[in-house]
Amino acid sequence: MQNLTIGFIGGGNMAEALIAGLRRAGHAGEHIIVADPQPARREFLTTSYQVISVEDNVVATKRADLLVLAMKPQQMKAAVAGLNVHLKTDASVISIAAGVSTAAMHEWLGEAANIVRVMPNTPALVAAGMSVLFSDAGEIHKVRTEYLLNACGESVRVEREGQMHAVTALSGSGPAYFFLLAEVLQATGEKLGLPADLAAKLAAQTALGAGKMLVESDRTAAELRHQVTSPGGTTQAALDMMYEMGLPDAVRKGVIAASKRSEELAG
Numbered sequence: 001m002q003n004l005t006i007g008f009i010g011g012g013n014m015a016e017a018l019i020a021g022l023r024r025a026g027h028a029g030e031h032i033i034v035a036d037p038q039p040a041r042r043e044f045l046t047t048s049y050q051v052i053s054v055e056d057n058v059v060a061t062k063r064a065d066l067l068v069l070a071m072k073p074q075q076m077k078a079a080v081a082g083l084n085v086h087l088k089t090d091a092s093v094i095s096i097a098a099g100v101s102t103a104a105m106h107e108w109l110g111e112a113a114n115i116v117r118v119m120p121n122t123p124a125l126v127a128a129g130m131s132v133l134f135s136d137a138g139e140i141h142k143v144r145t146e147y148l149l150n151a152c153g154e155s156v157r158v159e160r161e162g163q164m165h166a167v168t169a170l171s172g173s174g175p176a177y178f179f180l181l182a183e184v185l186q187a188t189g190e191k192l193g194l195p196a197d198l199a200a201k202l203a204a205q206t207a208l209g210a211g212k213m214l215v216e217s218d219r220t221a222a223e224l225r226h227q228v229t230s231p232g233g234t235t236q237a238a239l240d241m242m243y244e245m246g247l248p249d250a251v252r253k254g255v256i257a258a259s260k261r262s263e264e265l266a267g
Protein backbone atom coordinates (compact mmCIF):
# COMPACT_ATOMS: atom_id res chain seq x y z
CA MET A 1 0.00 0.00 0.00
CA GLN A 2 2.91 2.36 0.76
CA ASN A 3 3.70 2.45 -2.96
CA LEU A 4 0.24 3.59 -3.98
CA THR A 5 0.04 7.13 -5.28
CA ILE A 6 -2.68 9.01 -3.47
CA GLY A 7 -4.07 12.02 -5.31
CA PHE A 8 -6.19 14.82 -3.88
CA ILE A 9 -8.41 17.11 -5.92
CA GLY A 10 -8.77 20.09 -3.60
CA GLY A 11 -6.16 20.83 -0.97
CA GLY A 12 -8.30 22.46 1.73
CA ASN A 13 -8.79 21.73 5.43
CA MET A 14 -9.94 18.12 5.20
CA ALA A 15 -7.40 17.16 2.53
CA GLU A 16 -4.66 18.60 4.74
CA ALA A 17 -5.85 16.55 7.73
CA LEU A 18 -5.72 13.34 5.66
CA ILE A 19 -2.33 14.25 4.18
CA ALA A 20 -0.96 14.91 7.66
CA GLY A 21 -2.22 11.52 8.82
CA LEU A 22 -0.67 9.77 5.84
CA ARG A 23 2.67 11.49 6.27
CA ARG A 24 2.76 10.69 10.00
CA ALA A 25 2.06 7.05 9.17
CA GLY A 26 5.08 7.06 6.87
CA HIS A 27 3.48 7.38 3.43
CA ALA A 28 6.11 9.09 1.28
CA GLY A 29 5.46 12.66 0.13
CA GLU A 30 6.51 11.71 -3.40
CA HIS A 31 3.55 9.31 -3.45
CA ILE A 32 1.05 12.04 -2.59
CA ILE A 33 -0.07 14.55 -5.23
CA VAL A 34 -2.46 17.42 -4.55
CA ALA A 35 -4.25 19.60 -7.08
CA ASP A 36 -5.54 22.96 -5.84
CA PRO A 37 -6.29 26.21 -7.68
CA GLN A 38 -4.56 28.46 -5.09
CA PRO A 39 -0.77 28.89 -5.55
CA ALA A 40 -0.34 29.87 -1.87
CA ARG A 41 -2.15 26.74 -0.76
CA ARG A 42 -0.02 24.52 -3.01
CA GLU A 43 3.14 26.14 -1.67
CA PHE A 44 1.96 25.63 1.91
CA LEU A 45 1.16 21.93 1.39
CA THR A 46 4.45 21.21 -0.35
CA THR A 47 6.47 23.02 2.29
CA SER A 48 4.62 21.56 5.25
CA TYR A 49 4.20 17.95 4.09
CA GLN A 50 6.74 17.50 1.25
CA VAL A 51 3.96 16.43 -1.13
CA ILE A 52 3.76 17.16 -4.85
CA SER A 53 1.39 20.06 -5.57
CA VAL A 54 -0.04 20.84 -9.00
CA GLU A 55 -2.55 23.26 -10.46
CA ASP A 56 -4.07 20.86 -12.98
CA ASN A 57 -6.58 18.29 -11.71
CA VAL A 58 -5.83 16.08 -14.72
CA VAL A 59 -2.17 15.71 -13.71
CA ALA A 60 -3.15 14.44 -10.25
CA THR A 61 -5.89 12.21 -11.67
CA LYS A 62 -3.57 10.52 -14.17
CA ARG A 63 -1.07 9.57 -11.45
CA ALA A 64 -3.43 8.50 -8.69
CA ASP A 65 -4.14 4.92 -7.63
CA LEU A 66 -6.48 6.41 -5.03
CA LEU A 67 -8.06 9.71 -5.98
CA VAL A 68 -9.61 11.68 -3.11
CA LEU A 69 -12.19 14.25 -4.17
CA ALA A 70 -11.85 16.85 -1.43
CA MET A 71 -13.61 19.96 -2.64
CA LYS A 72 -16.90 21.37 -1.33
CA PRO A 73 -20.06 19.47 -2.31
CA GLN A 74 -21.22 22.42 -4.43
CA GLN A 75 -17.88 22.42 -6.32
CA MET A 76 -17.87 18.68 -7.01
CA LYS A 77 -19.85 18.36 -10.24
CA ALA A 78 -17.82 21.02 -12.08
CA ALA A 79 -14.52 19.76 -10.65
CA VAL A 80 -14.95 16.14 -11.78
CA ALA A 81 -16.39 16.90 -15.22
CA GLY A 82 -14.24 15.12 -17.80
CA LEU A 83 -11.88 13.53 -15.28
CA ASN A 84 -13.09 9.95 -15.84
CA VAL A 85 -11.15 9.54 -19.09
CA HIS A 86 -7.92 10.32 -17.21
CA LEU A 87 -8.46 7.86 -14.34
CA LYS A 88 -6.00 4.96 -14.14
CA THR A 89 -7.53 1.58 -14.87
CA ASP A 90 -8.80 0.25 -11.55
CA ALA A 91 -8.23 3.52 -9.65
CA SER A 92 -10.26 3.96 -6.46
CA VAL A 93 -12.20 7.24 -6.34
CA ILE A 94 -12.94 8.45 -2.83
CA SER A 95 -15.44 11.24 -2.28
CA ILE A 96 -15.39 12.91 1.12
CA ALA A 97 -18.06 15.48 0.24
CA ALA A 98 -20.99 15.79 2.64
CA GLY A 99 -24.26 14.75 1.07
CA VAL A 100 -22.97 13.75 -2.36
CA SER A 101 -24.28 10.26 -3.17
CA THR A 102 -22.49 7.44 -4.95
CA ALA A 103 -25.27 7.59 -7.57
CA ALA A 104 -24.36 11.22 -8.31
CA MET A 105 -20.67 10.29 -8.47
CA HIS A 106 -21.45 7.51 -10.96
CA GLU A 107 -23.54 9.95 -13.00
CA TRP A 108 -20.57 12.33 -13.24
CA LEU A 109 -17.71 9.81 -13.50
CA GLY A 110 -19.39 6.88 -15.25
CA GLU A 111 -20.84 3.58 -14.03
CA ALA A 112 -17.45 1.86 -14.22
CA ALA A 113 -15.79 4.20 -11.71
CA ASN A 114 -14.87 2.54 -8.38
CA ILE A 115 -16.53 4.96 -6.01
CA VAL A 116 -16.03 4.94 -2.25
CA ARG A 117 -17.96 7.46 -0.20
CA VAL A 118 -16.24 8.49 3.00
CA MET A 119 -17.07 10.82 5.85
CA PRO A 120 -13.84 11.62 7.72
CA ASN A 121 -13.23 14.31 10.35
CA THR A 122 -10.46 16.81 11.02
CA PRO A 123 -8.87 15.01 14.01
CA ALA A 124 -7.25 12.93 11.24
CA LEU A 125 -4.66 15.72 11.45
CA VAL A 126 -3.47 14.27 14.78
CA ALA A 127 -4.08 10.59 13.91
CA ALA A 128 -7.32 10.58 15.93
CA GLY A 129 -9.76 10.75 13.04
CA MET A 130 -13.05 8.88 12.83
CA SER A 131 -14.07 7.92 9.31
CA VAL A 132 -17.04 6.02 7.98
CA LEU A 133 -17.14 4.50 4.50
CA PHE A 134 -19.81 3.20 2.21
CA SER A 135 -19.11 1.66 -1.18
CA ASP A 136 -20.69 -0.46 -3.85
CA ALA A 137 -17.26 -1.04 -5.43
CA GLY A 138 -15.11 -4.17 -5.06
CA GLU A 139 -13.41 -5.18 -1.82
CA ILE A 140 -9.97 -4.01 -2.98
CA HIS A 141 -11.24 -0.41 -3.20
CA LYS A 142 -12.60 -0.55 0.34
CA VAL A 143 -9.37 -2.08 1.65
CA ARG A 144 -7.24 0.58 -0.04
CA THR A 145 -9.49 3.29 1.35
CA GLU A 146 -9.13 1.78 4.81
CA TYR A 147 -5.36 1.97 4.43
CA LEU A 148 -5.70 5.74 3.95
CA LEU A 149 -8.28 6.19 6.73
CA ASN A 150 -6.57 3.97 9.29
CA ALA A 151 -3.38 5.99 8.82
CA CYS A 152 -5.43 8.88 10.19
CA GLY A 153 -7.29 7.14 13.03
CA GLU A 154 -10.21 4.72 13.06
CA SER A 155 -12.63 3.69 10.33
CA VAL A 156 -15.82 1.67 10.08
CA ARG A 157 -17.96 0.56 7.15
CA VAL A 158 -21.70 1.01 6.82
CA GLU A 159 -23.84 -1.12 4.53
CA ARG A 160 -26.63 1.43 4.03
CA GLU A 161 -25.70 4.65 2.28
CA GLY A 162 -28.67 6.43 3.87
CA GLN A 163 -26.82 6.26 7.21
CA MET A 164 -24.17 8.67 5.90
CA HIS A 165 -26.36 11.70 6.70
CA ALA A 166 -26.46 10.80 10.40
CA VAL A 167 -22.75 9.92 10.33
CA THR A 168 -21.96 13.33 8.86
CA ALA A 169 -24.02 15.05 11.55
CA LEU A 170 -22.36 13.06 14.34
CA SER A 171 -18.68 12.52 13.57
CA GLY A 172 -18.10 14.65 10.45
CA SER A 173 -19.35 17.87 12.03
CA GLY A 174 -18.90 16.62 15.59
CA PRO A 175 -15.45 18.07 16.32
CA ALA A 176 -17.00 21.54 15.94
CA TYR A 177 -19.50 20.83 18.72
CA PHE A 178 -16.72 19.89 21.13
CA PHE A 179 -14.67 22.93 20.03
CA LEU A 180 -17.65 25.18 20.75
CA LEU A 181 -17.94 23.69 24.22
CA ALA A 182 -14.21 24.29 24.75
CA GLU A 183 -14.58 27.90 23.59
CA VAL A 184 -17.38 28.52 26.07
CA LEU A 185 -15.50 26.80 28.90
CA GLN A 186 -12.42 28.89 28.20
CA ALA A 187 -14.30 32.18 27.96
CA THR A 188 -16.21 31.43 31.17
CA GLY A 189 -13.00 30.48 32.97
CA GLU A 190 -11.61 33.87 32.00
CA LYS A 191 -14.77 35.60 33.16
CA LEU A 192 -14.36 33.86 36.52
CA GLY A 193 -10.85 35.35 36.81
CA LEU A 194 -8.47 32.81 35.25
CA PRO A 195 -5.69 33.97 32.88
CA ALA A 196 -6.53 33.15 29.23
CA ASP A 197 -3.70 30.64 28.77
CA LEU A 198 -4.63 28.74 31.92
CA ALA A 199 -8.33 28.66 30.98
CA ALA A 200 -7.40 27.38 27.50
CA LYS A 201 -5.15 24.67 28.96
CA LEU A 202 -7.81 23.52 31.43
CA ALA A 203 -10.47 23.33 28.69
CA ALA A 204 -8.24 21.47 26.24
CA GLN A 205 -6.74 18.94 28.66
CA THR A 206 -10.17 18.27 30.17
CA ALA A 207 -11.56 17.59 26.69
CA LEU A 208 -8.66 15.23 25.98
CA GLY A 209 -9.09 13.43 29.29
CA ALA A 210 -12.85 13.03 28.87
CA GLY A 211 -12.36 11.83 25.29
CA LYS A 212 -9.75 9.26 26.33
CA MET A 213 -12.05 7.94 29.05
CA LEU A 214 -14.92 7.64 26.59
CA VAL A 215 -12.73 5.66 24.21
CA GLU A 216 -10.80 3.54 26.72
CA SER A 217 -13.24 2.85 29.55
CA ASP A 218 -15.87 0.09 29.56
CA ARG A 219 -18.35 2.52 31.05
CA THR A 220 -20.97 4.44 29.12
CA ALA A 221 -20.90 8.22 28.78
CA ALA A 222 -23.77 8.45 31.27
CA GLU A 223 -21.92 6.30 33.83
CA LEU A 224 -18.77 8.40 33.46
CA ARG A 225 -20.83 11.55 33.96
CA HIS A 226 -22.37 10.11 37.13
CA GLN A 227 -18.88 9.34 38.50
CA VAL A 228 -18.01 13.05 38.34
CA THR A 229 -21.30 14.22 39.78
CA SER A 230 -21.30 14.19 43.59
CA PRO A 231 -24.82 14.63 44.98
CA GLY A 232 -25.28 18.25 46.04
CA GLY A 233 -21.86 19.16 44.63
CA THR A 234 -20.50 21.54 42.01
CA THR A 235 -21.09 19.34 38.95
CA GLN A 236 -24.67 18.76 40.00
CA ALA A 237 -25.14 22.54 40.22
CA ALA A 238 -23.72 22.98 36.72
CA LEU A 239 -25.68 20.14 35.11
CA ASP A 240 -28.97 21.19 36.73
CA MET A 241 -28.51 24.65 35.22
CA MET A 242 -27.47 23.23 31.81
CA TYR A 243 -30.57 21.01 31.70
CA GLU A 244 -32.76 23.90 32.79
CA MET A 245 -31.29 26.01 29.96
CA GLY A 246 -32.04 23.26 27.44
CA LEU A 247 -28.51 22.13 26.53
CA PRO A 248 -29.38 18.50 25.61
CA ASP A 249 -32.31 19.66 23.50
CA ALA A 250 -30.13 22.25 21.74
CA VAL A 251 -27.52 19.60 20.91
CA ARG A 252 -30.19 17.15 19.70
CA LYS A 253 -31.77 19.77 17.43
CA GLY A 254 -28.37 20.85 16.14
CA VAL A 255 -27.37 17.32 15.14
CA ILE A 256 -30.74 16.78 13.42
CA ALA A 257 -30.24 20.08 11.53
CA ALA A 258 -26.82 18.87 10.34
CA SER A 259 -28.31 15.59 9.13
CA LYS A 260 -31.07 17.45 7.26
CA ARG A 261 -28.49 19.75 5.67
CA SER A 262 -26.59 16.68 4.47
CA GLU A 263 -29.81 15.42 2.85
CA GLU A 264 -30.31 18.82 1.19
CA LEU A 265 -26.77 18.78 -0.19
CA ALA A 266 -27.63 15.43 -1.78
CA GLY A 267 -30.10 17.40 -3.94
Ligand SMILES: NC(=O)C1=CN([C@@H]2O[C@H](COP(=O)(O)OP(=O)(O)OC[C@H]3O[C@@H](n4cnc5c(N)ncnc54)[C@H](OP(=O)(O)O)[C@@H]3O)[C@@H](O)[C@H]2O)C=CC1
Nearest residue numbers: 010011012013014036070071072073075079096097098120
Ligand atom coordinates in the same frame (compact mmCIF):
# COMPACT_ATOMS: atom_id res chain seq x y z
N1 LIG B 1 -13.78 20.30 7.05
C1 LIG B 1 -14.27 19.20 7.64
O1 LIG B 1 -14.25 19.05 8.87
C2 LIG B 1 -14.83 18.11 6.80
C3 LIG B 1 -15.07 18.28 5.46
N2 LIG B 1 -15.60 17.27 4.71
C4 LIG B 1 -15.83 17.45 3.29
O2 LIG B 1 -14.58 17.71 2.71
C5 LIG B 1 -14.75 18.55 1.58
C6 LIG B 1 -13.77 19.69 1.67
O3 LIG B 1 -14.05 20.44 2.83
P1 LIG B 1 -12.98 21.46 3.40
O4 LIG B 1 -11.62 20.86 3.28
O5 LIG B 1 -13.48 21.89 4.71
O6 LIG B 1 -13.13 22.64 2.31
P2 LIG B 1 -12.05 23.68 1.83
O7 LIG B 1 -12.80 24.80 1.19
O8 LIG B 1 -11.09 23.98 2.93
O9 LIG B 1 -11.24 22.88 0.69
C7 LIG B 1 -11.67 22.73 -0.61
C8 LIG B 1 -10.50 23.03 -1.53
O10 LIG B 1 -10.82 22.63 -2.85
C9 LIG B 1 -10.42 23.66 -3.72
N3 LIG B 1 -11.17 23.59 -4.97
C10 LIG B 1 -12.33 24.21 -5.30
N4 LIG B 1 -12.70 23.91 -6.56
C11 LIG B 1 -11.74 23.08 -7.04
C12 LIG B 1 -11.55 22.45 -8.29
N5 LIG B 1 -12.41 22.59 -9.29
N6 LIG B 1 -10.47 21.68 -8.44
C13 LIG B 1 -9.57 21.51 -7.43
N7 LIG B 1 -9.71 22.10 -6.22
C14 LIG B 1 -10.77 22.87 -6.03
C15 LIG B 1 -10.71 24.90 -2.93
O11 LIG B 1 -10.08 26.04 -3.50
P3 LIG B 1 -10.82 27.47 -3.33
O12 LIG B 1 -10.66 27.83 -1.90
O13 LIG B 1 -10.08 28.35 -4.28
O14 LIG B 1 -12.27 27.26 -3.71
C16 LIG B 1 -10.17 24.53 -1.56
O15 LIG B 1 -8.78 24.71 -1.46
C17 LIG B 1 -16.20 19.01 1.56
O16 LIG B 1 -16.89 18.33 0.57
C18 LIG B 1 -16.72 18.63 2.94
O17 LIG B 1 -18.09 18.25 2.90
C19 LIG B 1 -15.86 16.04 5.25
C20 LIG B 1 -15.64 15.82 6.57
C21 LIG B 1 -15.15 16.84 7.47
Ligand SMILES: O=C(O)[C@@H]1CCC=N1
Nearest residue numbers: 097098168172173174
Ligand atom coordinates in the same frame (compact mmCIF):
# COMPACT_ATOMS: atom_id res chain seq x y z
O1 LIG C 1 -19.57 21.41 7.55
C1 LIG C 1 -19.51 20.64 6.59
O2 LIG C 1 -20.38 20.68 5.68
C2 LIG C 1 -18.41 19.63 6.50
C3 LIG C 1 -18.95 18.22 6.47
C4 LIG C 1 -18.69 17.68 7.83
C5 LIG C 1 -17.81 18.65 8.45
N1 LIG C 1 -17.61 19.68 7.70
